[in-house]
Amino acid sequence: MSLSLNQWTTRRWSVAEAVDGCARHGLEAIGLWREKVAEQGLAASAKLVRDAGLRVSSLCRGGFLTTGGEAFAAALADNRRAVDEAAELAAACLVLVVGGLPGVKPGEPLSETAGRDLAGARERVAEALAELAPYAGERGVKLALEPLHPVYCPDRAVVSTLGQALDLALAYPEEQVGVVVDTFHVWWDPRLFADVARAGRRIASYQVCDYLHPLPADVLLGRGMMGDGVIDFPPITRAVLDAGYTGDVEVEIFNADVWAADPDEVLATMKARYAEVVRA
């Protein structure tokens, strides 16, 4: 396993700056975000990572597929574009955050039309996957379904456990659909170790960050530097390795303090913490 910088961890950096940062700190891989790639330009971003000899451990992110009607077709079209981008960047996978209940938006009060049909939203995900998996397969891109912590079920992801993501993925060939193991999202799951073993080589991405306590008012920013929260990493890392995962370990932290810090210090800290508290 080798460490990868998910570029949202150093959110103020452009793709060019993040690629330079990885080189400066001896990292071999980077996780890119579509927004940052669009700012830099797709072809330019692909050239930057290629010239720097970096692997692209993931592209974040497709998904948001749970709205029915016309918005569903638009979401599928956007996801096909994300697949094309992942192909051009030679990303190891395209991370899918599948979306929450239809009409339920992060940070906004419930509207009159907010959906409560959780089972229906989950069916939309399965339908979308049936459209997108073959498309991705033809372009050599692996979709990586990311289960999000159940606290995000209303507004961000109705795929809430690794087991649920895995059951969805298993309907497709291994090279088309895998799953993400993100410690923040799954550390609490009593079935975690059984499902990591069951996932085996379906694990398309291993992402690490800590679960802070107490959570900040905006729970999205409850992701902390490894060692700053409640997660015991080595058993999870060992299980992922034992399952046959040979990819990179991405550090993806959404945290106001980390974003405010000097990105070079963040990279130095994440390297040190990886060695101290994450490795099996």
Next chain:
Amino acid sequence: MSLSLNQWTTRRWSVAEAVDGCARHGLEAIGLWREKVAEQGLAASAKLVRDAGLRVSSLCRGGFLTTGGEAFAAALADNRRAVDEAAELAAACLVLVVGGLPGVKPGEPLSETAGRDLAGARERVAEALAELAPYAGERGVKLALEPLHPVYCPDRAVVSTLGQALDLALAYPEEQVGVVVDTFHVWWDPRLFADVARAGRRIASYQVCDYLHPLPADVLLGRGMMGDGVIDFPPITRAVLDAGYTGDVEVEIFNADVWAADPDEVLATMKARYAEVVRA
């Protein structure tokens, strides 16, 4: 099924006031809290509910059993007292909120000695149950293991899913250990309907309240009046009924606005909402 007032919903009321309120609104059952019972007096509380002809649908709560060492013995002793109280009150069950990681406290920053051994904390729960289940059985009290939403895993309950609670309960006779189905805690679970069916008559308590969006800064207070959040209740109610549950439906809401409201209005609203949005 018949509606029950969990008295924390009308938190400002004493046991005597809550018993009167139930009678005034035609409710047949009440869920009591140990703190309130202690303030009223145990024998006095038992007499009040008996004279009013109310069933005690649950006593809240025992638990907090995940700390090892000397604190573990003290926690067991306190839980035995809770069992005795449940017996005197003829409560249908004693709800157990099992506790979080050792040394991790709600609302307080992590200390240097905070525990990260989640598997160990879960073992403590199983050990405690082995002590408490026979004790409860001898006194005709059913322990009801309550899985809490995974957002409470660090500080309140390392039992995070209905399936996990059920696996713990199944080691004991049905009359000794059951499980709680609280909509707030389990609505997101992809395995909910399978595990409710598997639980069958192990369901010792069905508690309802909604899951608000967005959550307030203190996630403990994210419990809302039914209809004010994202939960689709009838499928869950139907599943609980189909599993063979014949007990009361307790409304348990932790919510600053509900606590600030006139308790009689809260009871009127909960009766109306129960009929409108909860019943199968």
